[in-house]
Amino acid sequence: MLTFIYKRFLNLVMLVVLASSMGYFLAASALDPRANFEGRNPPIPESTIDHKLDALNMNTKTPILERYVTWVKDVVHGDLGTTLSENSVNDEISRRIWVSLRLLLIGSILGSILGVLAGVFSAVRQYKFFDRSFGIISFVLLSTPVFLLAILLKFGAINLNSRIGTTFFYTVGEYTPELSGGTWSLFVNRLQHLILPTLSITLGGVAFYSRYQRNAMLDVLSSDHLRTARAKGLTKRQALFKHGLRVAILPMTTFFAYSFGLLITGAVFTETIFGWNGMGQWFIISVQANDVNAVSAIVLFSAVLVLMSGFIADVATAALDPRVRLR
C-alpha cells in the first residue's frame, strides 16, 4: 500500500510540474502585458515600459524560455512573482485562497455525499416516484450551465427576500463588512452569504454523481454476489450496505477526480456572479488584465487541487478495492 501511494505521489508531482509549466507557456505566449501600457495618453516611453516589464519578468522582448526559467527559479523558492499592479502574488493568494477553498471543499463534499445518497436511493426504488422525478430534475440541472443556475438562484433569492421583507439570503460578497455583533451573529451572517454560492455549485455535483451512482448501483443490485448475500441470510439492508454500496461506490472515486476540474470552473462563475473575492474571480480579472504571473499562479493552484483530488480518489480506491493495491 505504501509503495502504491509513493508511486502515485511521484506521478502526481510530475504532472503538477508539467501542467503548471504548460500553463505558464500558454499564459506567457497568449497574454500581452505590454498592451496595458501602450496607447495611453500621455504615451509612456518604450524604455520605461521595458524597464517596468523587466522588473516583473513579463517583458515580451525577453525570450519566453528565459522568462520561464526565471519564473521557475522564483517558484522553487516559494515566490510566485508580482502582479501587474505590483502586489505580491503570494499575498494575493493568501487573501483569496480560503474564500475559494471553502466554496470548493463544501461543494465537493456535499455534492458527492448527497449525490451518492440520491443515486443509491434512486436505484433501490427504481421507476418509483422519487427515481423518476429526481431523474428529470438531475437532467435539467446537468443541462443548466453554472452561470445560469447561479443567476436564477440569485434572482429567486432576491424575489424571496422582497416577499418576506427582510434579507435572508445575501447575494453579494461573503460577509457584511459593516456588521457589528457577537461571534454568533457574524457566523450566521457568513452562513447566509454562503448558502447561494454553495448551492449553485453543489446542485450540479449532486445531479452528476447521482446519475452515475444510480447506474453503478443498478448493476450491483442485479449481481450474483448480492443474491448470495441475501441467500445466506443477510437482511436486505445489510446486504445492500455491506456488499452492494461498497462495490458500487468504487467507480465514483474516479468521477470525483474528474469532476473537480468542473467544480473549479464552476467556482469561477459563482465567485464572479456573487461577488466573492476568490481565486476564480481573480482569474477572470487577471486574464483581462494580461497578468501572466497571476494567471500562472492560478493555473498552478488548480492543477494542485485537481491532482490532489485525483490522489485522494486513488488512495480511496486502493483502500476500498484490494485488487488495485497489487498493481
Added chain:
Amino acid sequence: MSILVLEIPSIEESTSTERLSRSQLVRRRFFRHKLAVFGLITLGLMFVLAFIGPYFSKHKWDELDFFYLLQPPSREHYFGTTQIGGDVYALTLHGLQKSLIIGLLVAVFSTGLAAMVGAFAGYLSGRTDRVLMWLVDLLLVLPAFLIIAILSPLYRGKTWLVFVVLLAAFGWMITARIIRGMTFSLRERDFIRAARYMGVPTRRIVFHHLIPNVASILIIDATLNVGGAILTETSLSFLGFGVQPPDVSLGTLIAEGTSSALTYPWLFSFAGAALILTVLSVSFIGDGLRDAFDPGSIKSAKK
C-alpha cells in the same frame, strides 16, 4: 446476469415475424424511448426556430429600432427590445444559431479526434499508448475552461472558427480514454488479428476495422459532446472569452441581459430557456441512443 442479457435480443427477434436488422432494432428501441423522442422533437424545433424563425420577423438581429427602447414583448417585437433597441427575438434566434453550429462542429471534431487518438493508442499500445495517455492526463489536469480563457486573446477580433478549433482541441480526452479501453479488447479479436496477419497496414486497420466497430459509442458520445460543447461555449461567451461582439451567442445574450433582468425579464429569459432546452434535448437524445444501442444496460437491471 450475463445469460439474461444475451437472451433478450433473441426473444425480441423471435416474437417479431420478420428478422430485424440491427439498425432497425436500434431505431425501434430509440423511438420507444419517450424522453429521447421528446428530445428529438424539441431539438428539431430549435433548429427550425434558429434557421427559419428569423424570416418571420421584419427585424434583423443587427438592426436597431430607436422607437422601441426596452419595450416588453409585443406584436411588433415578439420577444421585446433591448436598451438600445435591438430586437430580442432576432437576437435570440441568431445566438441560438451560433450556439447550435458551434456545438455541432465542436462535437464532430472532438469526437473524431478522440476516435483516432483512442484507437491508435489502444491498437499500437506500448510506447505510443503511454505517450498519448500522458498527453490525455496532462490535458485533463487543467480544466479546458481555464486554458481556453487564457488563450482567448489569440482569437479576439478574428473568426469564431478559431474558437471552435480550441473548444474541440481541449474536449476530446475522456472519449479518447473510453475508445482506447474498447480497442484493447477489440485488437485481440479474430477479425483484427486476421487483418494484421494479412499485412493490412495499421492506418487501414484503425480506420476500416477498429473505428467502425466502436461507431455506436462514437455516435452516443458525439451527441453528448454537442451538449457539453454548447455549455462550454456559452460559459466562455458569458464572461467575454468566447464569441466576440458584435456577433452574439446565447452566452453573450444572457450576460448582457442579467444586469437588468430583474426589471426587464425578457432580456434574458428567452435566451436562458433556449439554452436549457437545447442542451436538455441533446442529452435526452444521447441517453436514448445509449439505451437503444446497448439495451443490456437497462434490461438487465429491470429484472
